[in-house]
Amino acid sequence: MARIICITNQKGGVGKTTLAVNLTIGLALEGLDVLLIDGDEQGTATAFTELRANYDKDPPGKARYTVVSLHGAAIRSQVRMLASKYDHIVIDVGGRDSGSLRAALTVSNVLLVPCAPRSFDLWGVDQTADLVLEARETNEKLQALAILNGADAQGKDNSEAKAALADVAGLTLVPCHIGRRKAWPNAAAIGLSVLEYWDGNREGCIKAREELACLFKFLYGLPVLQIAEQPHTCIHCHQPAREHDSNGMCMTPDGKTFYTELTKGRL
Ligand SMILES: Nc1ncnc2c1ncn2[C@@H]1O[C@H](COP(=O)(O)OP(=O)(O)O)[C@@H](O)[C@H]1O
Ligand SMILES: [Mg+2]
Numbered sequence: 001m002a003r004i005i006c007i008t009n010q011k012g013g014v015g016k017t018t019l020a021v022n023l024t025i026g027l028a029l030e031g032l033d034v035l036l037i038d039g040d041e042q043g044t045a046t047a048f049t050e051l052r053a054n055y056d057k058d059p060p061g062k063a064r065y066t067v068v069s070l071h072g073a074a075i076r077s078q079v080r081m082l083a084s085k086y087d088h089i090v091i092d093v094g095g096r097d098s099g100s101l102r103a104a105l106t107v108s109n110v111l112l113v114p115c116a117p118r119s120f121d122l123w124g125v126d127q128t129a130d131l132v133l134e135a136r137e138t139n140e141k142l143q144a145l146a147i148l149n150g151a152d153a154q155g156k157d158n159s160e161a162k163a164a165l166a167d168v169a170g171l172t173l174v175p176c177h178i179g180r181r182k183a184w185p186n187a188a189a190i191g192l193s194v195l196e197y198w199d200g201n202r203e204g205c206i207k208a209r210e211e212l213a214c215l216f217k218f219l220y221g222l223p224v225l226q227i228a229e230q231p232h233t234c235i236h237c238h239q240p241a242r243e244h245d246s247n248g249m250c251m252t253p254d255g256k257t258f259y260t261e262l263t264k265g266r267l
Helices: 016-029 044-054 073-085 098-107 125-135 157-166 183-189 202-220
Strands: 003-007 034-039 066-069 088-093 110-115 143-151 249-251 257-259
Touching: 003 016, 003 098, 016 034, 016 044, 016 088, 016 110, 016 143, 016 183, 016 202, 034 044, 034 073, 034 098, 044 066, 073 088, 073 098, 088 098, 098 125, 110 125, 125 143, 143 157, 183 202
Parallel strands: 003 088, 003 110, 034 066, 034 088, 110 143
Antiparallel strands: 249 257
16 A cells, blocks of 8 residues: 655745655655656646656666646545555645645645745645644544755754744654755756756755655655666766766766766665
């Protein structure tokens, strides 16, 4: 029976789709069968998956998963029907459609609410928590979690947001957060998860992986996230790294350089 996670926040731009696709790919990289349900009318998870499928060459270890677009009560009926066919189901529920969210909450094991570290972005979390209490009347074991995403490198906003989230009745704060790092949008822009992506900012890429791994371990109890073994392959030109200069730079016809070493990563 699939373990079902639903990711939501009424706010847009807090990282719902980003976390949904990265968790999906992390599970798929572990060899698990994953169904990603795009429950947002905007269809970002579907567009991301199409981008990934159309990526000119498969990056090494590219994980496969199934994506379907579902809304409203169809989320409940389809999840009930499909739960026995997958190891995991990840549902990306858009902010505004409370019908979809209500349906998703009745069939999910876990709700994950990503929040940005800005006080005004916490608005709406209370309403989500109310829906959780309502859903628990029929889905008693629903676990509801909040995670700080896009956390600042420094400053008080993170701790203030964490304190505010910890105070929301019905939600548990995940004990690790995800920082604001370019690796997330950069990887998504080419249809990859941060687990499959490297660029010149190695430290940022590694941090993004480590932070995802921490969430992954908390959610799934899996010790590490692994990417397929094919060390030192350029994700831009797909040639072995020895084809590149000593810094791993790959020169493209349009004159751009990419730092493209892809190493096997057990975090
Ligand atoms: N931790 C992060 N660091 C930097 N950018 C992020 C992070 N999480 C998400 N983003 C970026 O923020 C934007 C909105 O994220 P998205 O997942 O589409 O939000 P939502 O689905 O909640 O509307 C995207 O460009 C995404 O790449
Ligand atoms: Mg989205």
